[in-house]
Amino acid sequence: MAEFFVYSISSVGSVGAWSRYVFPFDVDDWAISGDDLYLRSGDDIHVLNEDLTGDEVSGAGVKPFEGEIQWPWLDFGQPGVTKNLFGFDIVGEGDVSVSFGYDQSNGGYFTDPYAVSADTVPGMVIPMPLSAPSLSVKLTYDGSERWQWNAFSLYLQDLRGMS
Known part of the structure; x- marks a missing residue:
């Protein structure tokens, strides 16, 4: 190998x-x-x-050759503050499974993969309720068809107190 x-x-x-x-x-x-x-x-x-x-x-x-794209752990604002993820959109080609890492202290804690079409922008945001202080996104393509990743959007809210 x-x-x-x-x-x-x-x-x-x-x-x-x-x-x-x-x-x-x-x-x-x-x-x-x-x-x-x-x-x-x-x-x-x-x-x-x-x-x-x-x-x-x-x-x-x-x-088939499986394709995987994974983001590093991202804080999306103030570190250590819980953020609420409401949903996401993806743009690309080929079917994909999306999973989210939600525990940075243990790199193996990811949600179950969620299969979506490669272009979710036409239509509603894909709901994904999740709360965590940092997130890692993982995209997995099974390799049975040509695939391409173009863009990914997360919709989230920072839960820190307002002054």
């Missing part, structure tokens, strides 16, 4: 982000030719093709 971290900078606003790629095989060498990435694993040569949604050379049919 091989793991790669890639830093990308968008052309709009020069925003940078890290991506993590995990391959189910060891990678001995790699090369880029044009827009294609070639990976060598022993005697096998793999080419990454953005038109495919999984590994089609695994011998057992197509094995």
Whole structure:
């Protein structure tokens, strides 16, 4: 198994982000030719093709590659103050499961995944009642179809006292 971290900078606003790629095989060498990435694993040569949604050379049919995007723990205002999450919206392509981390002291406490369509903006806000001092959002795509994440909105209220 091989793991790669890639830093990308968008052309709009020069925003940078890290991506993590995990391959189910060891990678001995790699090369880029044009827009294609070639990976060598022993005697096998793999080419990454953005038109495919999984590994089609695994011998057992197509094995989809799951995609996961997770935000760090965010305070959304004053640290340690409980915030009420009312709902969210997501914009993208492909079906996705959304879960929310609600206990920063234990990184494993997330809500059960909630499956939604990739673009929830037309229509009502997706309700998600949750209270916590900090939140982490996790998006999981099962890899059975092409997917893309564009935007995510949280609707919340800070519960600190008013003066």
